[in-house]
Amino acid sequence: MNSQYMRVEIFAFETCILKNFWEERIQKQTEERENETARKQRSALQRLRNEWAERLNKKMEVPKTQNNS
Numbered sequence: 001m002n003s004q005y006m007r008v009e010i011f012a013f014e015t016c017i018l019k020n021f022w023e024e025r026i027q028k029q030t031e032e033r034e035n036e037t038a039r040k041q042r043s044a045l046q047r048l049r050n051e052w053a054e055r056l057n058k059k060m061e062v063p064k065t066q067n068n069s
Contacts, residue, residue: 040046
């Protein structure tokens with residue numbers, strides 16, 4: 001039997017399995033990415049970083065105003 005004459009139904013079946021496999025993987029990764037984004041939004045870390053940045057900025061501004069006086 002010539003190898004270039006592959007049965008179309010077998011090829012289509014294997015393609016369907018591969019397509020489903022990758023669609024499931026993509027769906028899981030999308031859900032994980034969305035969950036991670038939601039977790040980061042709920043996290044207090046960004047708020048705390050902003051508060052510390054404000055505190056540092058205020059500390060840096062105080063010596064400048066004292067030197068100008």
